[in-house]
Amino acid sequence: xxxxxxxLVLSAILFAIGAVGVLIRRNVIVIFMSIELMLNAVNLLFVxxxxxxxxxxxxxxxxxxxxxxxxxxxxxxxxxxSMFRGRETTNVDELNLLRW
Amino acid sequence: MHDTVTANHLWLIPALxxxxxxxxxxxxxxxxxxxxxIVAPGVVGIAFAxxxxxxxxxxxxxxxxxxxxxxxxxxxxxxxxxxxxxxVDPLSAxxxxxxxxxxxLIHVYSIGYMSHEPDVARYFTYLNLFTFAMLVLVLADxxxxxxxxxxxxxxxxxxxxxxxxxxxxxxxxGKKAFIVNRVGDAGFLxxxxxxxxxxGAGTHTFAFTELxxxxxxxxxxVVTAAALLLFVGATGKSAQLPLYVxxxxxxxxxxxxxxxxxxxxxxxxxxxxIARLNFLYVLTPTALTVVAWIGALTALFAATIxxxxxxxxxxxxxxxxxxxxxxxxxxxxxxxxxxxFHLMTHAFFKALLFLGAGSVIxxxxxxxxxxxxxxxxxxxxxxxxxFFIANLAIAGIPGxxxxxxxxxxxxxxxxxxxxxPALWVLGAIGAxxxxxxxxxxxxxxxxxxxxxxxxxxxxxxxxxGAMTGPLVIxxxxxxxxxxxxxxxxxxxxxxxxxxxxxxxGHQDAEHVSAALEYGLMATSVGIAVVGIAVAYFCYxxxxxxxxxxxxxxxxxxxxxxxxxxVDELYDAIVVQPIRRLSDKLWRSVDAGVIDGAVNGAxxxxxxxxxxxxxxxxxxxxxxxxxxxxxxxxxxxxxAWR
Numbered sequence: 001x002x003x004x005x006x007x008l009v010l011s012a013i014l015f016a017i018g019a020v021g022v023l024i025r026r027n028v029i030v031i032f033m034s035i036e037l038m039l040n041a042v043n044l045l046f047v048x049x050x051x052x053x054x055x056x057x058x059x060x061x062x063x064x065x066x067x068x069x070x071x072x073x074x075x076x077x078x079x080x081x082s083m084f085r086g087r088e089t090t091n092v093d094e095l096n097l098l099r100w
Numbered sequence: 101m102h103d104t105v106t107a108n109h110l111w112l113i114p115a116l117x118x119x120x121x122x123x124x125x126x127x128x129x130x131x132x133x134x135x136x137x138i139v140a141p142g143v144v145g146i147a148f149a150x151x152x153x154x155x156x157x158x159x160x161x162x163x164x165x166x167x168x169x170x171x172x173x174x175x176x177x178x179x180x181x182x183x184x185x186x187x188v189d190p191l192s193a194x195x196x197x198x199x200x201x202x203x204x205l206i207h208v209y210s211i212g213y214m215s216h217e218p219d220v221a222r223y224f225t226y227l228n229l230f231t232f233a234m235l236v237l238v239l240a241d242x243x244x245x246x247x248x249x250x251x252x253x254x255x256x257x258x259x260x261x262x263x264x265x266x267x268x269x270x271x272x273x274g275k276k277a278f279i280v281n282r283v284g285d286a287g288f289l290x291x292x293x294x295x296x297x298x299x300g301a302g303t304h305t306f307a308f309t310e311l312x313x314x315x316x317x318x319x320x321x322v323v324t325a326a327a328l329l330l331f332v333g334a335t336g337k338s339a340q341l342p343l344y345v346x347x348x349x350x351x352x353x354x355x356x357x358x359x360x361x362x363x364x365x366x367x368x369x370x371x372x373x374i375a376r377l378n379f380l381y382v383l384t385p386t387a388l389t390v391v392a393w394i395g396a397l398t399a400l401f402a403a404t405i406x407x408x409x410x411x412x413x414x415x416x417x418x419x420x421x422x423x424x425x426x427x428x429x430x431x432x433x434x435x436x437x438x439x440x441f442h443l444m445t446h447a448f449f450k451a452l453l454f455l456g457a458g459s460v461i462x463x464x465x466x467x468x469x470x471x472x473x474x475x476x477x478x479x480x481x482x483x484x485x486x487f488f489i490a491n492l493a494i495a496g497i498p499g500x501x502x503x504x505x506x507x508x509x510x511x512x513x514x515x516x517x518x519x520x521p522a523l524w525v526l527g528a529i530g531a532x533x534x535x536x537x538x539x540x541x542x543x544x545x546x547x548x549x550x551x552x553x554x555x556x557x558x559x560x561x562x563x564x565g566a567m568t569g570p571l572v573i574x575x576x577x578x579x580x581x582x583x584x585x586x587x588x589x590x591x592x593x594x595x596x597x598x599x600x601x602x603x604x605g606h607q608d609a610e611h612v613s614a615a616l617e618y619g620l621m622a623t624s625v626g627i628a629v630v631g632i633a634v635a636y637f638c639y640x641x642x643x644x645x646x647x648x649x650x651x652x653x654x655x656x657x658x659x660x661x662x663x664x665x666v667d668e669l670y671d672a673i674v675v676q677p678i679r680r681l682s683d684k685l686w687r688s689v690d691a692g693v694i695d696g697a698v699n700g701a702x703x704x705x706x707x708x709x710x711x712x713x714x715x716x717x718x719x720x721x722x723x724x725x726x727x728x729x730x731x732x733x734x735x736x737x738x739a740w741r
Binding site for chain 1 (some may be wrong): 266720721724725728
């Protein structure tokens with residue numbers, strides 16, 4: 001059996017990639033995908049620990065997270081599309097209407 | 101001595117004018133001139149009727165009984181159990197009759213006098229408010245409630261002096277009255293506190309009856325100090341030396357206001373207060389002596405200024421100050437009932453003089469300078485006739501009201517324990533001067549040729565019935581008003597003193613020989629007649645005389661004409677130093693320290709905001725970065741702590 005540490009390291013790497021992506025990328029779609037990556041890094045962690053401790057709670061939570069992520073993707077993409085229609089851009093630096 | 105009967109209607113007397121205030125203040129503009137002119141005098145008239153009823157029920161009770169009415173609890177805190185309570189004893193009864201009776205006549209007169217005034221609702225609101233406050237003052241059964249009325253009348257005085265506030269001069273006169281009175285009121289309050297501190301342990305209602313019962317336990321020095329401090333308040337309110345300066349300026353108000361507030365009622369509040377606290381003052385001959393001397397000196401001092409004034413109302417103003425001096429002379433020598441008697445007769449004839457002057461001013465299209473009057477005798481017969489009677493009364497001609505009261509005061513000033521011949525001499529000379537300046541006023545105004553412009557002269561007319569009616573009633577009172585206080589062995593004697601005896605205690609009348617009494621009486625009447633004769637000579641027989649005298653004695657004349665330069669003196673030693681100090685304090689402390697601190701605090705916050713603002717970039721990714729850094733730091737802390 002693969003030790004749980006491996007999963008932890010893989011999850012941390014995926015999460016870090018997602019976090020850095022959110023922080024440094026300017027394309028809103030890429031940011032969006034990075035968020036999904038962070039979510040899935042956490043999912044991986046849940047599943048790994050669920051198997052480690054033979055508890056189903058973690059797997060159930062993963063289903064919840066996937067449901068929420070699906071809903072979020074639908075809403076988020078809708079927002080992005082409507083923003084693109086209005087502004088002809090997906091660059092977050094130009095989407096600064098709410099800035100003080 | 102202190103039997104009391106509860107009379108639950110007493111609160112009505114002040115409440116009625118207050119009702120008038122509410123109606124006139126809220127609905128006055130909509131009611132229109134006619135209804136306001138009914139409501140305002142109406143409520144005072146009803147209050148007068150209630151006062152008469154109260155007076156009658158007081159007479160029906162055994163002598164020494166007082167009517168009381170506790171309206172509601174006021175301040176119940178610690179040792180103080182203060183109620184708003186009204187009390188009618190003979191002294192209050194006299195006062196409420198004068199305030200509501202003369203007040204009613206002046207309200208009626210005002211209808212005529214203010215007939216060209218657009219803002220009549222405001223005028224009557226203030227006038228009713230004044231009546232309310234004055235009634236609270238005289239009905240109060242405790243010193244704090246008296247002070248409420250005391251301040252209330254001061255406020256109304258200020259409002260009415262500055263009634264025509266669009267002229268800066270009038271507004272300044274109002275402010276002067278208010279500020280000078282503050283000086284006196286500070287003394288009044290200190291006196292009140294002093295008494296309260298020395299009442300001793302236990303709870304106190306601060307009612308006059310309680311004060312009277314406890315006053316003997318207070319050390320004499322404290323009593324003297326309190327009496328003198330309260331008298332400082334009286335010098336402010338009643339325009340005595342050295343705080344009299346506001347009253348001549350107060351003539352800027354409408355003339356009926358001068359009659360009601362600055363002659364008949366409010367300015368006598370100081371006399372009333374001392375009469376009310378007679379049990380306190382009789383304990384301290386020092387304070388009484390001060391009161392008597394201040395009164396006598398004011399009587400003479402103001403009379404001399406009155407000699408050289410040309411404004412008809414200014415002459416009457418100085419005359420009022422002088423007559424108030426006689427009242428203080430009376431109470432100061434322990435003749436409390438004589439002082440209050442003069443207060444009452446003075447209310448009649450001085451109100452009449454002011455209203456007569458108002459009638460003249462009304463007829464002369466607003467002219468107040470006597471040098472531009474003259475010859476009004478035939479044009480304004482009713483005004484002239486009533487004015488003539490008032491002149492006889494104030495000059496102290498036997499048979500008229502002023503004679504009996506002034507004579508009583510002068511007699512007691514000579515014979516009483518606290519009195520002295522010197523006081524009598526001051527008073528007698530003042531009486532002669534009074535006769536002179538009043539007849540000077542009469543001759544200049546009503547006799548000789550008319551000196552007005554043709555335009556004004558053409559319009560001279562007798563005043564309407566609403567104005568002459570009160571004049572006639574007051575003229576009758578100026579004659580018969582004195583007959584209730586005849587010298588003790590004439591006909592029915594001094595009924596007035598007997599009526600007031602329960603309040604002032606039965607004073608042992610000094611046994612004065614008839615020769616002395618008649619001698620003094622004849623002397624003071626003689627002096628008054630000489631004053632009249634001199635005035636007749638100077639202004640009728642030899643109209644050039646006054647000019648000649650003024651020219652020969654130029655220094656003296658200028659001194660009197662400029663009122664001894666007292667206003668200039670006060671300006672130099674009090675007003676200007678305070679202004680300069682205030683100016684310095686304003687520039688340094690106010691603008692520097694206080695504004696500096698307030699503005700500095702705002703600047704500091706603003707600068708801090710300017711720095712911290714840079715964190716709020718509006719870029720979500722920056723926020724997210726902060727969030728991640730924070731999360732990492734937090735987790736690191738939790739993991740390795």
